[in-house]
Amino acid sequence: MKKVAVVGAGETKFSGPQTKTEVELFAEAATEAIAESNLKPNDIKALFIGNALGDIEEGQGMIASYIAENIGCLYAPANRYEGACASASMAIRDAFMWVASGYYDIVIAGGVERAATMGTGLATRTFAMFSDARYEYPSGVTFPAVFAMLTHLYADTYKIPLQKLREQMAKVTIQSYKHGAINPKAQFFGKNADMTVEKVLGSFVVCTPLTLHDCCPFSDGAAAVVLTSEEVAKKLTKKPVYITGIGQTSNGPLGNQKDYLPRIRARELSSQQAYKMAGVKPEDIDLCELHDCFSIASLIAAESLGFFEYGQAGEAWEKGQADIGGKVAINPSGGLKAKGHPIGATGAGQVYEIVKQMRGEVEPGRQVPDAKIGLTDTLGGDGGTLVNMILERGWK
Numbered sequence: 001m002k003k004v005a006v007v008g009a010g011e012t013k014f015s016g017p018q019t020k021t022e023v024e025l026f027a028e029a030a031t032e033a034i035a036e037s038n039l040k041p042n043d044i045k046a047l048f049i050g051n052a053l054g055d056i057e058e059g060q061g062m063i064a065s066y067i068a069e070n071i072g073c074l075y076a077p078a079n080r081y082e083g084a085c086a087s088a089s090m091a092i093r094d095a096f097m098w099v100a101s102g103y104y105d106i107v108i109a110g111g112v113e114r115a116a117t118m119g120t121g122l123a124t125r126t127f128a129m130f131s132d133a134r135y136e137y138p139s140g141v142t143f144p145a146v147f148a149m150l151t152h153l154y155a156d157t158y159k160i161p162l163q164k165l166r167e168q169m170a171k172v173t174i175q176s177y178k179h180g181a182i183n184p185k186a187q188f189f190g191k192n193a194d195m196t197v198e199k200v201l202g203s204f205v206v207c208t209p210l211t212l213h214d215c216c217p218f219s220d221g222a223a224a225v226v227l228t229s230e231e232v233a234k235k236l237t238k239k240p241v242y243i244t245g246i247g248q249t250s251n252g253p254l255g256n257q258k259d260y261l262p263r264i265r266a267r268e269l270s271s272q273q274a275y276k277m278a279g280v281k282p283e284d285i286d287l288c289e290l291h292d293c294f295s296i297a298s299l300i301a302a303e304s305l306g307f308f309e310y311g312q313a314g315e316a317w318e319k320g321q322a323d324i325g326g327k328v329a330i331n332p333s334g335g336l337k338a339k340g341h342p343i344g345a346t347g348a349g350q351v352y353e354i355v356k357q358m359r360g361e362v363e364p365g366r367q368v369p370d371a372k373i374g375l376t377d378t379l380g381g382d383g384g385t386l387v388n389m390i391l392e393r394g395w396k
Contacts, residue, residue, distance in 0.1 A: 003231035005240035005394060006225045008037030008351045010110075013223035014187045014340030017117045020162065023065055025222040026073045026112040029348075033108065034071075036235050037226040041072030044226075045104040046096040050111030050343040053126050057114045071229050073108075082344075084130035086290065086380030087111050088223065089347030089387035090369030095227050096389075105232050110224030110348035115341070116217070123218045127339030127343075130381035132253035137289050142213060144207035146254060146382045147294040151209055154262040154296060158311030160275055168314030169295035170200035173213050175244040175323055178333055179366045180338020187219050187340035195361050217327035217391045223348035225355070238395060242353045245278030246389035247271055254382045267304040267379065270386040275306075278390040280373060282306030285390075287329040287357055290377040292336050298322075301377055304331060305388075329368045332357065347387060350376040352375045358393045 010032025012018075012025050020028070026049065030040035034041060051065045060066070064078035079089040088111025115123050128137045131146065151169070155162045174195045180186040183192035195213065203212040233240040246272035251257055257265065275281060282305060290305065292298040300315035307328050308316045321327040333339045333353040336346060354374035356362050376389045 002102055003230035003242055004227055004229060004248045004392070005097050005242050006351065007228050007233050007237045007240055007353050008033040008035070009224070010036065011185055011223040011346070011349060012221050013185050013351065013355060014219045014342055015116070016187065016220065018114065018220040020115055021052065022060065022112045022218060023066050023070050024338065025114070025220065026028060026067050026224065028109060028111065029222040029224040030108055032073050033224040035227045039068045039106065043106050044073045044076055044108050045097065046076055046107045047073060047078040048091040048092040048107065048109040049078065050083070050089070050124055050347065051080055052082050052084055052087045052113060053115065053343065054127055057118055076099050077103055083257040083385040084345050084379040084380035085293070085341070085346055086385040087115060087344040087347070087391065089376065089378040090248065090385070092225065093248055093331035093387055093389065096246055098245050099227050099229055105229045106226065107225055108226050110222065111345035113342035113344040114220045114315060115343050118218070120218065130384065133173060135255070143293065143382070144210055144386045147296050148207040148210045149388040150262045150300065151296045154300065157262060159166055160311065160314070162209060162247065165314060166201060167197055168297070168317060169214060170197040171317040172292065172295040172298045172355065173200050174336045175317065176337035179332050180334025182363050183334050183339060186334045188338045192338065199314065201381045209373055216293045216336040216341045221340060221345050223345045223352045225348060225351050229389045239264060239359050239368065240394035240396050241358050242392050243389055244392045245276070245280070247272035247273030247277070247388040249386050252384045258287050258381055263310065263382045264300060264304050264379070264386065265354045266383055267377070267384040271305050272379070275313035275387040278392070280390060284373055285328050285366065285375045286344070286371040286373050287332060288356065288375040288377065289331055289333060289335065289353050291379040292331060293379070295337070298330070305377060311396070324366065324368055332362070332366045347376065347378040350378065358391070361382045
């Protein structure tokens with residue numbers, strides 16, 4: 001199996017409603033990634049694109065084909081991936097395997113979404129399609145409800161008073177906002193840097209006990225990366241970032257996961273696949289972009305990924321062990337909570353962030369010093385799809 005490198009990365013700003021179409025948004029990110037790679041569109045052999053809700057957002061199906069033509073990759077094979085919030089990560093994982101196999105030597109992968117353009121009502125309803133449509137949604141379960149229930153279960157399982165847990169979760173939010181406020185690509189750039197525990201707890205209740213600032217926003221945006229074989233990468237860049245480990249798992253409805261909850265067993269297995277393939281351990285990871293759709297999701301993810309003991313992630317955030325300079329730098333981009341969550345693009349945005357961090361190309365206030373190994377973590381639905389990828393710096 002060949003080594004696979006990220007040689008270029010591009011990303012639009014993640015934001016509220018944008019006027020550009022999804023084809024135009026992806027083209028913006030792809031053009032940046034291709035130009036950074038010192039390539040031309042006709043060098044790209046195939047496209048792998050995550051997009052969860054384009055048919056509903058714009059009434060546009062088969063979006064990958066239109067994107068290929070629009071960016072100058074005429075007649076290249078183009079596939080669309082749908083795995084809810086993990087769509088782009090699925091696309092990049094599959095692109096990795098095609099290049100590793102030797103079938104292609106240069107491809108582009110990523111994702112795009114206009115979730116914010118739908119508006120809160122339609123976005124909430126369509127997001128709910130990624131939980132169980134027969135039993136969960138008719139019972140009134142949307143994703144805020146899923147993670148509200150997990151918050152209560154987490155408090156009960158680990159015997160943490162709910163008020164204390166809420167204060168720990170507020171620390172997650174404050175850290176995310178701190179980094180997002182200085183990330184020009186983030187939806188909350190220039191905002192919420194003065195967030196306090198009191199402001200988080202005092203914002204309006206979305207689903208008990210989650211408040212507004214416990215929740216990530218709906219977002220529009222796109223991100224793309226160019227993947228090549230090692231041989232090609234050496235000709236194109238002095239700073240290749242190699243994908244050294246991948247993992248993906250699936251699971252059924254939330255109720256069927258009850259034996260492990262609030263742990264997400266699929267995440268544990270997916271990350272273990274990635275760690276084993278890369279030959280690294282959780283303690284080797286310098287930075288992690290994890291799926292913090294809600295503040296409680298950060299605690300659950302950090303524990304499942306092996307960074308902290310179960311029930312102790314909240315204390316880690318309080319002590320700064322999940323921040324830059326701590327045990328592992330989690331979400332220096334601002335994460336979904338502050339950078340934003342354009343569903344089909346989120347996983348590609350995580351890869352973009354890690355590549356830029358390793359190359360030392362982010363703002364000084366959120367740069368992870370000497371980052372060499374990074375991990376992405378993307379969750380689709382309520383644990384139905386999990387994808388993890390490990391990236392390593394390819395130069396000394």
